[in-house]
Amino acid sequence: MPDDTPYEMGDIDIAWCPGCGNFGILNALKQALEEMEMKPQDVVLVSGIGQAAKIPHYLRCNIFNGLHGRALPPATAIKAVNPELTVIAESGDGDMFGEGGNHFIHTIRRNPDITNIVHDNMIYGLTKGQASPTSREGMVTPVQTSGVILRPFNPISTANALGAGFVARTFSKDMELTKKLMVEAIRFKGYALLDIFQPCVSFNKLNTYQWFEEHIAPIDSDHDPTDREGAFHLSLEEDPLPVGVFYKKEESKAYHELLDAFSENKEPLWKRNLDRREKLDQEIRELR
Amino acid sequence: MRYPREGYSDISIVICGEAGQGIQTVEEILVKASKRSGFHVFSVKEYMSRIRGGSNSTSIRIGVDPIRAPVRRMDIAVPLSKGALDHIKWRSDENSTILLDSNLADEPESYDHGPVVKVDIKNQTKEVGGPIYENTVSAGLICSLLDFDKAVIGDILKERFKDRQEDVYEKNLKALDSGFEIGRSIIEKGEFNVDLKASDETEDRILMKGIQSIALGAVSGGCDFISSYPMSPSTGVLVGLASRQKKYGIVAEQAEDEISAINMTLGAWYAGGRGMVTTSGGGYSLMAEGLSLAGMLEMPVVIHLAQRPGPATGLPTRTEQGDLFLALFSGHGEFPRVIFAPGTPEDGFNLTARAFDLADRFQIPVIIMTDQFMVDSYTDLDGGDLELKFPLRHIVRTDADYLRYRYSMNGISERGIPGYGEGIVNVDSDEHDEEGHITESMITRDLMMEKRMAKMEALREEALKPHMIGDGKGDIVICWGSTLETVKEAVDSIQENISILHISQLYPLSKKVNEVLSKCRRKICLENNYTGQLARLLRMETGLSVDHTILKYSGLPFTVEEVAESLGKYLATNGGEN
Numbered sequence: 001m002p003d004d005t006p007y008e009m010g011d012i013d014i015a016w017c018p019g020c021g022n023f024g025i026l027n028a029l030k031q032a033l034e035e036m037e038m039k040p041q042d043v044v045l046v047s048g049i050g051q052a053a054k055i056p057h058y059l060r061c062n063i064f065n066g067l068h069g070r071a072l073p074p075a076t077a078i079k080a081v082n083p084e085l086t087v088i089a090e091s092g093d094g095d096m097f098g099e100g101g102n103h104f105i106h107t108i109r110r111n112p113d114i115t116n117i118v119h120d121n122m123i124y125g126l127t128k129g130q131a132s133p134t135s136r137e138g139m140v141t142p143v144q145t146s147g148v149i150l151r152p153f154n155p156i157s158t159a160n161a162l163g164a165g166f167v168a169r170t171f172s173k174d175m176e177l178t179k180k181l182m183v184e185a186i187r188f189k190g191y192a193l194l195d196i197f198q199p200c201v202s203f204n205k206l207n208t209y210q211w212f213e214e215h216i217a218p219i220d221s222d223h224d225p226t227d228r229e230g231a232f233h234l235s236l237e238e239d240p241l242p243v244g245v246f247y248k249k250e251e252s253k254a255y256h257e258l259l260d261a262f263s264e265n266k267e268p269l270w271k272r273n274l275d276r277r278e279k280l281d282q283e284i285r286e287l288r
Numbered sequence: 289m290r291y292p293r294e295g296y297s298d299i300s301i302v303i304c305g306e307a308g309q310g311i312q313t314v315e316e317i318l319v320k321a322s323k324r325s326g327f328h329v330f331s332v333k334e335y336m337s338r339i340r341g342g343s344n345s346t347s348i349r350i351g352v353d354p355i356r357a358p359v360r361r362m363d364i365a366v367p368l369s370k371g372a373l374d375h376i377k378w379r380s381d382e383n384s385t386i387l388l389d390s391n392l393a394d395e396p397e398s399y400d401h402g403p404v405v406k407v408d409i410k411n412q413t414k415e416v417g418g419p420i421y422e423n424t425v426s427a428g429l430i431c432s433l434l435d436f437d438k439a440v441i442g443d444i445l446k447e448r449f450k451d452r453q454e455d456v457y458e459k460n461l462k463a464l465d466s467g468f469e470i471g472r473s474i475i476e477k478g479e480f481n482v483d484l485k486a487s488d489e490t491e492d493r494i495l496m497k498g499i500q501s502i503a504l505g506a507v508s509g510g511c512d513f514i515s516s517y518p519m520s521p522s523t524g525v526l527v528g529l530a531s532r533q534k535k536y537g538i539v540a541e542q543a544e545d546e547i548s549a550i551n552m553t554l555g556a557w558y559a560g561g562r563g564m565v566t567t568s569g570g571g572y573s574l575m576a577e578g579l580s581l582a583g584m585l586e587m588p589v590v591i592h593l594a595q596r597p598g599p600a601t602g603l604p605t606r607t608e609q610g611d612l613f614l615a616l617f618s619g620h621g622e623f624p625r626v627i628f629a630p631g632t633p634e635d636g637f638n639l640t641a642r643a644f645d646l647a648d649r650f651q652i653p654v655i656i657m658t659d660q661f662m663v664d665s666y667t668d669l670d671g672g673d674l675e676l677k678f679p680l681r682h683i684v685r686t687d688a689d690y691l692r693y694r695y696s697m698n699g700i701s702e703r704g705i706p707g708y709g710e711g712i713v714n715v716d717s718d719e720h721d722e723e724g725h726i727t728e729s730m731i732t733r734d735l736m737m738e739k740r741m742a743k744m745e746a747l748r749e750e751a752l753k754p755h756m757i758g759d760g761k762g763d764i765v766i767c768w769g770s771t772l773e774t775v776k777e778a779v780d781s782i783q784e785n786i787s788i789l790h791i792s793q794l795y796p797l798s799k800k801v802n803e804v805l806s807k808c809r810r811k812i813c814l815e816n817n818y819t820g821q822l823a824r825l826l827r828m829e830t831g832l833s834v835d836h837t838i839l840k841y842s843g844l845p846f847t848v849e850e851v852a853e854s855l856g857k858y859l860a861t862n863g864g865e866n
Binding site: 015040041042044046049054056057060061062063064065066067070072073074075076077078080081082084085102103105106259260261263264265268269270272274275276277279280281283284285287288 | 323491492493494495496500504507508510512513515533534535536537538539541543544545547548549551552553554555556558559560561562563577578581585671674676677678679680681683705706707708709710711712713714715716717718724725726
């Protein structure tokens with residue numbers, strides 16, 4: 001384990017189960033940030049609630065650990081108010097696709113320059129083993145007692161259909177790929193989705209390390225990641241589930257670049273003077 | 289008929305028509321024309337939740353003294369559509385003149401109140417260019433009856449229509465001529481006499497709607513971010529700030545839902561912006577979890593809650609003061625908050641600006657409560673009463689050892705933002721330590737709860753004093769928010785020694801409230817709701833009970849007459865000691 005990055009927290013109590021896929025994701029993230037030479041002061045990690053959503057507490061950078069399902073709205077606003085920050089919204093599949101599903105849809109439409117990392121373990125871990133939006137059909141849980149009857153949510157197809165500029169998937173055990181895709185996603189200008197398959201060793205007895213290894217396959221090198229329809233077809237493949245970059249194409253402008261507040265003045269809002277007395281006085285006089 | 293009526297100094301005019309008929313244009317023209325002709329003016333609309341059809345009305349009072357409240361009295365009525373007269377005839381009496389279009393001659397089936405004067409608005413518009421000019425013809429007609437200078441209205445039409453196609457302005461001028469023509473013929477017949485003395489005291493005054501007062505107050509308070517979901521009657525603030533994005537450097541976003549809106553706004557404050565949301569009851573309910581998050585993160589946020597009658601969708605375009613308890617108790621857990629309820633547009637402006645300062649300094653949510661009546665009220669005022677200040681961002685440059693939630697005596701820790709300084713800024717919805725990291729330590733929990741709640745002491749010290757009118761020795765009428773001016777005029781109209789206590793900061797309450805209520809005689813609480821929420825809040829906070837409540841929950845605001853009658857009745861039946 002690397003312990004010399006500027007992101008290390010030292011000796012802390014981590015609330016994840018031994019062997020959890022989250023550890024791999026945490027390490028990959030620290031390495032990715034280090035590789036990009038990001039100052040912890042310039043990075044904001046936004047998360048919701050759940051085991052995955054605790055990740056901001058385990059590395060040293062600015063954090064906004066908000067409500068369940070609500071990581072994307074503050075992440076969007078943080079970037080819009082201060083575009084100089086690097087903003088990563090990171091949580092689990094239940095958080096991003098279930099509770100936060102509406103924000104997932106509309107954040108993609110907004111195209112903020114943020115990275116959306118999802119720990120996708122196909123189960124609710126912290127609430128002890130209920131189905132998540134990405135649980136496979138038939139999985140038996142204490143609530144879905146005869147097996148899951150809902151069709152699994154496909155974040156890759158959804159993001160692609162909504163026009164996300166960067167859509168990729170990886171497996172937490174594959175540190176190199178995970179780190180590489182994190183770097184690509186963070187560098188990408190615009191909304192970038194990185195869905196990370198991750199085993200839940202305590203509650204998901206179906207989608208184990210072995211299951212993922214047997215049911216994923218790297219995307220063929222002849223896939224053209226700028227081909228949106230091709231990416232969509234690829235996203236529908238279920239066995240094996242493709243990992244790698246499905247789609248990558250930068251729009252000319254990200255959300256904040258299209259805002260009137262930045263059309264002439266590029267400075268973050270906090271640096272701007274708020275003395276509006278002259279303009280406002282003029283405006284009030286015109287109400288005569 | 290002579291106007292103003294004996295004993296009055298203003299004329300009350302009601303225009304009623306279908307949605308889409310341009311009643312609001314008439315309102316706009318008449319309000320501006322009145323002020324520019326040397327009169328004080330007040331107008332407010334009541335409307336249905338639809339885009340076309342139905343019956344909507346605008347009531348305009350024009351007078352020689354400042355006017356701020358709606359009356360039931362109707363001096364001149366202009367029904368412009370089928371069903372319009374039926375909609376407003378409950379307000380008429382033997383002194384109400386109905387200017388009834390000859391095409392609506394059958395309307396209503398029974399009408400036996402005041403004089404009906406036939407007018408030819410609809411036929412006139414055929415010559416000008418069609419029914420869309422009915423509003424300008426009507427405005428011209430009324431202005432002519434009031435003896436306003438036609439050139440003044442011409443200027444208003446020019447300002448309003450100058451950016452449209454060329455002939456729009458020309459045709460409106462023609463419509464104005466037609467209206468003036470109709471008015472002149474009525475006056476010539478001697479059926480109508482208006483005697484209002486213009487003065488020059490309104491020349492320098494400005495015209496403002498309640499909703500504008502909130503939007504401009506936000507600009508004044510240094511708002512540079514708003515995220516909201518459209519919902520009547522709150523949307524005007526989002527529209528107002530969106531139209532000023534470039535001018536003042538404001539980010540305005542229409543969120544996918546209210547949950548997103550408030551969470552975005554908290555993100556904006558975290559990154560150094562100054563954000564607000566604007567919403568009504570239903571949307572506010574969706575924001576409750578976000579409000580609680582603001583409490584835990586100690587994140588400033590300003591919330592404009594424009595009330596309308598609930599529960600659920602209720603009456604979407606009507607008014608009520610039914611959400612005081614919602615504002616007070618919303619959000620799980622315990623955390624400090626401040627609630628304002630402006631009673632005038634001046635208050636709306638100044639309190640909204642103050643909300644930003646208070647939210648920022650104390651790192652708390654501040655809620656500004658208005659209602660449909662308040663936001664749609666339109667009146668003249670002295671622009672000098674709007675306090676223009678230079679707001680400061682209460683943020684600090686962080687050092688390497690910065691702690692977002694460092695313990696302090698008054699509960700306030702210096703607020704750093706990411707990217708400004710060497711520190712790391714952590715905020716967490718879990719209970720957290722000084723650094724902002726998740727904790728389950730019970731000792732820390734106690735300390736953090738005490739730190740957050742410690743702010744209440746200073747907040748109470750800074751609480752706005754209630755607005756007191758009268759000596760407070762006799763009976764007192766207690767009210768909050770939008771009802772102030774109606775109560776004032778009603779109390780003025782009855783010959784009794786009654787004082788008024790208007791509370792514009794509902795939480796935390798100023799100590800002064802307790803003082804006043806301990807000394808007065810009978811306490812009468814007037815509210816636009818069913819349960820008397822302020823009366824209950826007063827009992828909760830001061831231990832004092834009111835003697836009587838005057839409540840209304842029909843969806844319409846109180847009128848001056850209604851308040852005077854209710855008060856009179858109570859005072860008469862309980863004339864002695866109770």
